[in-house]
Amino acid sequence: MNRLARIFQLPGLLWYNALFWTLLACLDVVRSIVLAHHLGRTFVWRGLIGWPLADYLTYWLLSLLLFSFYLSTRKLHRGWWALLHVGGAVVYAVVHWVGSAVIAVLLERLFLSQELQALGTLLTWHPTVGADLLYSGFLYALSLGLIAGLDVYHRLKDRSLHALELENRLTQAQLQALRIQMNPHFLFNALNTITMMVRARKNPEAVNMIVGLSDMLRSSLSRETRPFVTLREEMALVEQYLTIEAVRFQDRLTIEYDIAAETLPLQVPPLVLQPLVENAFKHGIAKTLDHATLRIATSVRGQQLVLEVFNSGPGAVRTRASGVHPAQASTLLGSRQRAPASEERPEGHGIGYRNTIDRLLRLYQANFKFQIYHQEGGVLVQLLLPLRETPAEAHA
Template sequence: MNARWAQIALLVAGAVLVGAVLTLEVYFNTRATHGAADLIDIAIPQFGRAAMWAALVPLILRLRELVPLARGTWAGGMSFHLAVSFGVMAVFYLGRMWAYTLWFEPTWPEGFWRMALQNFYGRNIIDMTYYWAVIAFGYGLEYHQRYKDEELKASQLETRLVETELQALRQQLHPHFLFNTLNTIAVLVRERRSEDAVNLIARLSALLRLSLDQRGVAEVTLQQELEFIDHYVEIQKVRFSDRLTVQQDIAPEVRSARIPHLLLQPLVENAIVHGIAPKSGPGRLEIAARRSGADLLLEVRDDGPGLPDGRMRAKEGVGLCNTRERLARLYGARAQLSLQTRPGRGVCVQVVLPYRADSGELRVQS
């Protein structure tokens, strides 16, 4: 309904503008040729002329749809609209003379039709120009709508493509994680640690149930992600026994921040596999989170052997590569993932992404 009234308002505004332009043109031309002119007498027929054109706009637009200019390889469509525009111009011209007769009651010594022929002048062709202007306006609206439709389709296609890519990246994490966990279970079985293997299977089942509960969710709160990490760490502690210590330094105000689902898990797994596992003694893993202005800063640090600077990117496995790609897809240049190594003292993975509280709406359904 609002769109309908907006179209009517636009049509009325256009008619008023055309009427004003015609009135001023005729008024100043009359003053230049006759020295005097009555603005009201000039305005009435000119605004009437504009009003008639405004009333015909819907009809002309409908004719354009029914008989496009390209009908019959252009010849048919062009001929049709040329004939109609000439007919409309003639009707307008004769209608104005007839209205002038009724309004001012002039006398036509030579008869109405002879006077109509004698008073016809080239400027009446402007009525044909109005007709074609409406035709052009109709095509302009059509092309604009096509452009908007194509733009919408392209946007929807891009969104679906990003969703598909994000889903593919996320799904790569699950087999990677499951492979490592099942390998741990196999080691426990070979070592005849049956009770530990059963406990690990039970914890893996609980973790997978939690993961399924969050299926189809692009983002979770940091608190929810940390709860997932707690379950994951419990599984890893079965493998490392007392050698693995995990500390958290989480600012209270960022626990409600929204982050991509399974953002921290591959970072923690990478730190355990490449930082804690190679050590012969106890290892410590730290998870930190704080807010810095409009950004959320996340850090996962281990106290492992670290890496030479030249091997930083070379050591990025599936987890880190997918995490970097997911951040790029979700946040573009607003998110960063960086590695800092301390030879002999471990590696720190830092993630910077826009801070968004739990009221955020960003979702990408699986």
């Protein structure tokens, strides 16, 4: 692929250029035939060699020079660029006037037994020459506008793709950072529980917990860094996590699931539930000595997937969303009229909450809701995400 095709990202650009001038020549031929018929004159087909064949053949050759001239000036300052191309249009028009006359004579000598017009006659100034020069200048400006527009379009497209690639890399880095931040805290608690079991000589329970911990870490670390996973995959990881936490809290924890079957194939961001469940333990269940309850529920509401995590115990976070009374404690994030950035994030504890909100903002912009309800006896965290089906289901 030549430099021109690489810059404009159009491998057949030169062919399209030749087709453009051919179509213009054909339109002029048709116009001339119609005009001759309207005036009752006989159309001279031999005259096509001099015009428009020589005329547009010259335009085509000059367009190749215009491409090269544009490539050499495309990075100049706008003022210099405009000045050079104004001069280029003048030179283009004059060179076309002379060049088309020379090419016309050469073609007539090659294909006709006798020239229709001598070179001197073709280069004689007459009133239509001025109009021809203006027409040539117009075609120069038209061609320049087309290639400049194509160049700007692909520059913006490349910039957009580059920004999207950087955004995806940032999302992946943020997800990886979330995994790194979550695992040490969880590992500390799990290993501490295993240590207490060994000291209490509960060896079978310790072995089971070690196996469960190993399975969960293996599953977490081996997962692909995809932007979305099915809710079934996400729930499998959460269940592995809860199996270990259930051993820690033993008889004083009840885990409830209310998972709608139609939600399992839907796609969600990876680790979207895990931080919420971990925060429920860290800031709610772990701070009470009473019997605790954790409930995870999913459902479809209209065109939204609803994910809910409820934990009994004290409130996990304080909210600062404007216009919200602490008794209701409802934080709405991701709506189209969000509070200022300084007010929209839950304050206090919880890397999981902050990272979850940041990731959802990047993935869904304004098309999601993150809500926290301080209810009697516990806290309910609710996520409302746009429905996103798996590719297979989307094409079914």
